[in-house]
Amino acid sequence: MFLRVGIRWYTQHILFGWLALGYASSAHAESYWLGRSSQVWNPLAVRQVCRISRDGVSTSSFPLTHNPSCVRAPLPNGTDTIMEDFCVYTNSFFSNGRGISLITTPEVFSDMTAEVYYDEESRVNNEDHLYVERQTAGRGTGLFAQRSFIAGETYMVKTPVLLIARAALEVVPREDGTTLLRQAVNQLPVYTQELLMNLAKSKGSDEINDMVQTNSMRLDFAGVKYLGVIPEAARVNHVCRQNSYYRFHDFSMTLEVFAIRNVDEGEEFSFSYGLSDQPHDIRQQAIKANWEFTCKCALCNAPKADIEASDKRLARIAELKYMLPTEPNKGPHLIVALPELIDLMTEEGLIVDRPQYEEILAYAWNAYGDDQRAKEWAGRARMGWEIIAGKGSWEVKRMKNLEEHPKQHQSWNMWEEYWHEDDDHNDAGHDHDHDHDHHH
Numbered sequence: 001m002f003l004r005v006g007i008r009w010y011t012q013h014i015l016f017g018w019l020a021l022g023y024a025s026s027a028h029a030e031s032y033w034l035g036r037s038s039q040v041w042n043p044l045a046v047r048q049v050c051r052i053s054r055d056g057v058s059t060s061s062f063p064l065t066h067n068p069s070c071v072r073a074p075l076p077n078g079t080d081t082i083m084e085d086f087c088v089y090t091n092s093f094f095s096n097g098r099g100i101s102l103i104t105t106p107e108v109f110s111d112m113t114a115e116v117y118y119d120e121e122s123r124v125n126n127e128d129h130l131y132v133e134r135q136t137a138g139r140g141t142g143l144f145a146q147r148s149f150i151a152g153e154t155y156m157v158k159t160p161v162l163l164i165a166r167a168a169l170e171v172v173p174r175e176d177g178t179t180l181l182r183q184a185v186n187q188l189p190v191y192t193q194e195l196l197m198n199l200a201k202s203k204g205s206d207e208i209n210d211m212v213q214t215n216s217m218r219l220d221f222a223g224v225k226y227l228g229v230i231p232e233a234a235r236v237n238h239v240c241r242q243n244s245y246y247r248f249h250d251f252s253m254t255l256e257v258f259a260i261r262n263v264d265e266g267e268e269f270s271f272s273y274g275l276s277d278q279p280h281d282i283r284q285q286a287i288k289a290n291w292e293f294t295c296k297c298a299l300c301n302a303p304k305a306d307i308e309a310s311d312k313r314l315a316r317i318a319e320l321k322y323m324l325p326t327e328p329n330k331g332p333h334l335i336v337a338l339p340e341l342i343d344l345m346t347e348e349g350l351i352v353d354r355p356q357y358e359e360i361l362a363y364a365w366n367a368y369g370d371d372q373r374a375k376e377w378a379g380r381a382r383m384g385w386e387i388i389a390g391k392g393s394w395e396v397k398r399m400k401n402l403e404e405h406p407k408q409h410q411s412w413n414m415w416e417e418y419w420h421e422d423d424d425h426n427d428a429g430h431d432h433d434h435d436h437d438h439h440h
Ligand SMILES: C[S@@+](CC[C@H](N)C(=O)[O-])C[C@H]1O[C@@H](n2cnc3c(N)ncnc32)[C@H](O)[C@@H]1O
Pocket: 016, 138, 139, 140, 141, 142, 199, 200, 201, 202, 214, 215, 234, 235, 236, 237, 238, 239, 291, 292, 293, 294, 295, 296, 297
């Protein structure tokens, strides 16, 4: 489908915890413990092979400081159920002594390599001059800028100290899940344990589950979905129009947090915990239901008329997204719908999702045979991607390529054949005054 050509839909949402810890109820799931953890001596000298890798081929050279402890739980697999092991893997020296515990399957763990472990330098950062934790009025601790930042600038690079496969949370009964979590935390250095256990709680459930639920972020790591706890990033409070976003780098196993618009010295950093594109009342209710606080961000506290105007824009944004064509022969409608969508997103401050639509619009103009407009929109998408995906990202390379060589792109003049086939397709998108010598 044309719309999807070369586009990775940017779906990594910032969601702390967010209903994620739905442990299987013990009514339909039985599990049992496979092993007990004990200290492993001198893990750095002996690159340990994962002892319980089961396929006989893959091994892990990610050193461990503790023997893995595992629980076996039934995992639905189509109409069948297979038994799957979930284990705690700890290296308490990881990332300059900060430590890391993973809860995942032996297969996934055995794909982890020594490179992840030994690429130390990029992770050791003193970031004291970039941000500071401070008490806020009514929002607990928050994270504040120690200097000004421009859009796209990174202010934090940290490794997670807990990484929990979301599948584990779905299938392991709560009691065993809690035991795995407790073990994962207890095997970390005392300093890191304190960092974790001093984080905010919000659920009123047992301490360790509450800590993970309130503070974990959704991450994709090596194609597997995880919840990660990064104690420094967990201090970032919610607003509905955030100034920060994050990327997770598989290879260095680091979370990179950056500004998505200019931030002044002393300003509080913020994420949106989700639902930014929902109308005011729904956002408020969902946030209250999931994190037990009433959002009083600038948008939620704005005068009634402004909230109504925002809700109206959000409704139109949803409508436009829903109506976007996916058939190549309906492509010209993109040229009409996307500028309105992009303008509304800009007005609404929904910056994170915007570059993908600018990119589609660039392809649309290219398909229409207008290389000038294709270049212009590719340039705008590139600038957006530089912030959201990073300057070295392949999204940026892809847009540079389109900017430089629009006529060599597969989308070039793609719609011509449809217009030849059916003149009805010819009437959309004529809001410009260029000559289109390719048409007829
Ligand atoms: C991930 S933590 C953020 C850091 C937290 N404030 C702390 O003290 O560590 C999430 C918790 O912070 C608080 N919080 C975050 N954003 C808030 C907001 N906009 N208004 C009120 N409380 C907020 C809530 O208690 C929420 O459960």
